[in-house]
Amino acid sequence: MSSQTPAAVRDYLARMRTALSDLxxxxxxxxxxxxxxxxxxxxxxxxxxxxxDQLVERLGAPESYAAELRAAGDYPAPDAPERRAAGRSLPRLVVWSFAFALVGTAAAGYLIALELTDDHLLALFVLAPVIIASGAYVLRHGLRPVESLPEIRWARSLASADDRGVVGYLRSLVPAWWLLCALALVVLAVLLLVKSITLLVLPVFLVVGVAMLWLGPKSTKDRKLLWISLPVSAFALGALAGMAGHLVEAVDRADLYTDRYATAGYVDNGLLYRGQPVENVYLFDAEGKPLTDVYLYDQDGRPILLPRYGCDPVGGGQVPQGEDNRFPRPYLDHGALDDQGNRNGYNGYRPYCREVDEVPFTVAVPKPPAGK
Structure with missing residues (x-):
């Protein structure tokens, strides 16, 4: 408002704002x-x-004038403070339930992409009813009950104040974001499919990703659609972070594995014999008797270090136990393969692992020719 506006006009407008503050x-x-x-x-x-008082004489009290404009614009009548507070309980529950569901959806997307398993898909089915119920409330009652909440009005005022700053910049990236969102869903579905996760994931993620290319841009104009696009956006954001974390972990594991053997003088990812990795070494004397507790070194006196593995007494699987140059190591028996290609376990669910100290094969040490 211009500084030339009379004080009476500014006061009149201020009282009108107060009378309309519930909107x-x-x-x-x-x-x-x-x-x-x-x-x-x-x-x-x-x-x-x-x-x-001159303006009041011409137009009536600011509160009365505001009430006339409210009625002419088909805006709801103001409620008493106690009724207004009670009327905000359900919208507030809807908003905060939806917000927590968004956080949970992003977390589920992160864990699914990080571990590339379907263990966390169940979380989406748990969160889906909350998201659906919140969207149904908005479709039935409109956005007015939600947007009249003080916290929502405060958030929108912050966004309006920063419209030319960070918020404005993020809004300019909206078209690119929905393309990235669809791409993230498709890539995640393919990765899950490679990991032998249920085949249904691929078409579902593909359909949702393509739908977001059409629905996402429309949500900037029709704010009701945000209750559909925001959960998908939150899941895609979490999935992108999870895939990035999975990539970083894979690179770190590869670097650690390479560096471990490079420091001992061995490259090519460990000890190789004719292109094949060596995991254990068995030694025999001239009579074919196996030797134990033998320590191996190369021609420069460097220990030939290989990782040692053992059986996990709790989980039943194979766990690393560091590295050393003492041979031979216990042979890890993981059970026989059944008709379906699965290894037999203790009860069909727990991995089978047993450490065997005996040599799993027999040898015939060649005798040198007579006279040599």
Missing amino acids: PDAEVEEIVDDVRPHLAEIGAELGENARL
């Missing part, structure tokens, strides 16, 4: 903008020394 800020501004030129015209007629 969303955007709607209050729309009403005030409509009446501001008319008030400014009357203020100009009354002169710089115009008084508030």
